[in-house]
Amino acid sequence: MADDMLTTATYAQRIAFVCEIAGRLHSYGTTAQRLEGTVVGLSQRLGLDCEPWSNPTGLILSFSDPSRPLGASDSTRVIRLAPGETDLHKLSEADRIADAVSSGEMSIAQGHTALRALDRKPSWRWRAMQIFASGLAAAAVAGLWRLPWLDMATAGLIGVIIGVLGELIARRPKMKEASDAISALVAGFVAILVANFIAPLNLNTVIIASLIVLLPGMALTNAVNELTSQHLVSGVARFAGAMATVLKLTVGSMIAVTLAQLVGLYPDVRASRPQPEWVEWVSMVFAAYAFAVLFKAHKRDYFWVMAAAIAGYSISRYAGQTWGSPVGIFLSALTLTAAGNAFARWANRPGALIRVPGILMLVPGSTSLRGLLTLVQQQDVGVGQSALLAVTNVVMALVAGLLFGNLLISSRKNL
Numbered sequence: 001m002a003d004d005m006l007t008t009a010t011y012a013q014r015i016a017f018v019c020e021i022a023g024r025l026h027s028y029g030t031t032a033q034r035l036e037g038t039v040v041g042l043s044q045r046l047g048l049d050c051e052p053w054s055n056p057t058g059l060i061l062s063f064s065d066p067s068r069p070l071g072a073s074d075s076t077r078v079i080r081l082a083p084g085e086t087d088l089h090k091l092s093e094a095d096r097i098a099d100a101v102s103s104g105e106m107s108i109a110q111g112h113t114a115l116r117a118l119d120r121k122p123s124w125r126w127r128a129m130q131i132f133a134s135g136l137a138a139a140a141v142a143g144l145w146r147l148p149w150l151d152m153a154t155a156g157l158i159g160v161i162i163g164v165l166g167e168l169i170a171r172r173p174k175m176k177e178a179s180d181a182i183s184a185l186v187a188g189f190v191a192i193l194v195a196n197f198i199a200p201l202n203l204n205t206v207i208i209a210s211l212i213v214l215l216p217g218m219a220l221t222n223a224v225n226e227l228t229s230q231h232l233v234s235g236v237a238r239f240a241g242a243m244a245t246v247l248k249l250t251v252g253s254m255i256a257v258t259l260a261q262l263v264g265l266y267p268d269v270r271a272s273r274p275q276p277e278w279v280e281w282v283s284m285v286f287a288a289y290a291f292a293v294l295f296k297a298h299k300r301d302y303f304w305v306m307a308a309a310i311a312g313y314s315i316s317r318y319a320g321q322t323w324g325s326p327v328g329i330f331l332s333a334l335t336l337t338a339a340g341n342a343f344a345r346w347a348n349r350p351g352a353l354i355r356v357p358g359i360l361m362l363v364p365g366s367t368s369l370r371g372l373l374t375l376v377q378q379q380d381v382g383v384g385q386s387a388l389l390a391v392t393n394v395v396m397a398l399v400a401g402l403l404f405g406n407l408l409i410s411s412r413k414n415l
Contacts, residue, residue, distance in 0.1 A: 009108045011073065014046045015063050017101065017108045019077050020115055022052065022059055024094045026079075029086035030352075030415065031222045032234035035059075037414035038098075045102035055234045056083045056241060083241060086218070088297040088305065088353055090118050095350050095415050127167055133293035134163030134213050136286055142209040143283025144313075144361075146275035151206050154194045158187045158210035180214055180245055184252025187211055192260045195267030203269045204373055207253055213294060214249060216242035217363025218356070220391075224399050250373055284313055291357055301353055304343070308358035312336050316362055326397040329362050333401020334408065341411035350415035362398055 009017075022039045030038070032054040039061065043050035047067070053060040058080045065073035094115065101111040138159025142152040162183045169179045187210045195201040208215075219242040227235035260267070288309035289302070297305045312332045320328025336358030340351030371387020 009046075011048075011065055013108050014048055015075060015077070017111055018043050018046065018048065018050060018063070019059075019061060019079065020112065021094060021098050022054075022061060023079050023081060024115060024118075025091065025415070026054065026059060026081050027084045027087075028091040028094065029084040029356075030091070032226050032231040033229040034414045036231075038095075041414065042098050042102055054231075056238045057081060083219075083238075086295050086356060088295045088301065088350075088356065090296070091352060091415065092298070092301070092350055093118055095413070099348075129293055131160060131163030131167065133290045134166070135160035137290035137294060138162075138210045138212055140283045140287035140290055141212045142206065143275065143279050144287060145205060145209065146273040146280055147202055147205060147209070148272055148274055150194070150199055151201050151209075154191060154201060155206050155209040158190050158206075159213070161186060161190065162210065162213065178248075180248040181252035181255075183214060184211060184249040185256045186252075188253040188256025189260065192256060192265055192267045195269065196260075196265050200268035200270040202271060202273075203267055204370060207373075208370055211249055214245070215363075216245040218360065219245070221359070221363050221395060221398050221402075224395050225402055228399055228403065253373060284310055287361070288357070291360055295357060297353070304353050305357045308336060308339070308354045309360060311339075312358035313361045326393050329394060329397035330401045332362055333359050333398050334405040335401075337402050337405025338409040341406065341409040344411045344413040344415070345409075348413075350413060351411050352415055359398060359402075362394070 018039060021042060022035065025035050025038060035054045036052045039052045040050055043063070047065075049064045049066050051062040058078070061077045061079070063073075063075045063077070064070075097106065097111050097114045100106040100114075101108055106114065135156045136159070139152045139156030142155040147155075165183055165186065166179070169175045169182070175182070184207070187207050191201060191203055191206050191210070195203055219238055223235050223239035223242055225235075226232075226238060285306070288306035291309055292302045292305040295305065312335075315335055316325075316328040316332040318328070319331045322328075337355055340353070340355030340358065343349065343354045344351035371390065374387065
């Protein structure tokens with residue numbers, strides 16, 4: 001059936017389908033090496049030669065027809081794209097559609113139709129769930145850090161406000177560049193108001209927990225992973241984007257602190273983590289659910305996503321207590337990467353459903369933001385060096401786990 005499809009689909013139609021798949025995978029948060037591997041594999045199954053080049057803001061795809069003389073059918077597509085955001089459901093569906101087309105179960109026209117069906121406008125209920133999940137994730141992360149109840153409630157409230165801001169800013173594209181700084185400013189100011197008029201807070205920690213959905217820890221990890229796989233341009237660009245996000249969050253938070261001081265607000269700050277251990281594990285379950293929603297997983301995949309997130313955190317925590325934090329992070333990343341590849345082999349679905357949520361709680365976004373906030377507040381270079389070392393240790397452990405996890409169990413799918 002695949003041969004029949006290739007004889008009926010024109011050269012241009014096959015190129016158009018590969019380009020659409022590539023653009024969608026990019027938009028759904030796929031890293032350069034995995035996207036390029038997927039595009040090459042799909043092109044070969046469709047009777048094309050393709051040389052892809054991916055970076056966080058675009059794609060260059062050069063095609064040729066191996067059945068025609070060299071140079072007679074060369075075609076290049078340049079596609080400008082915004083940096084992608086993780087969408088596990090659409091990623092899984094795009095992978096399924098690509099497999100169906102390449103195997104002949106769908107025609108290319110049917111594949112295009114199925115891909116366009118993924119673009120339906122989100123319902124108000126879906127948007128409300130995203131806002132709720134933003135607040136739940138912030139409160140749950142505060143619970144993972146065993147903060148007092150007021151701190152958890154404050155982080156959850158700010159998370160909901162940030163979710164609402166995100167929906168409003170999405171309708172105003174001109175504000176998108178400043179969205180991270182605006183969200184951090186609001187988070188900082190609300191936390192300061194609570195610390196002034198209700199009770200003292202672990203101020204920086206509450207702000208970081210409330211901004212958890214905006215932190216670029218996954219982007220930073222992906223950037224270093226791309227660099228180690230020799231995708232140097234994409235890795236450097238993604239790393240710069242992650243650092244720019246951390247800077248914008250820091251700027252917004254510091255503007256909030258400065259404005260509060262100008263109007264005479266000096267928050268009471270404490271360092272207290274009084275919660276028992278059961279709060280941490282209940283929070284882990286809620287955090288796993290919140291991230292399943294925020295990563296836009298399909299309901300049928302919630303079990304896999306939540307189980308992966310809980311397993312990743314548990315391995316990191318207990319192994320870290322025994323052998324040290326870097327070893328815990330390494331073992332967790334290795335286990336979840338291998339498990340994702342095994343899942344892709346067993347279920348013939350993207351391993352990202354296991355791999356991405358599994359390493360989510362390990363990424364160094366909160367560490368980098370905490371270090372930069374402390375550096376700016378204290379104006380102490382030594383603090384900045386300590387923060388940089390902590391982030392470096394986490395990233396090295398993560399990347400080592402990802403690399404050796406892929407060696408432990410290789411995947412039949414690039415995704």
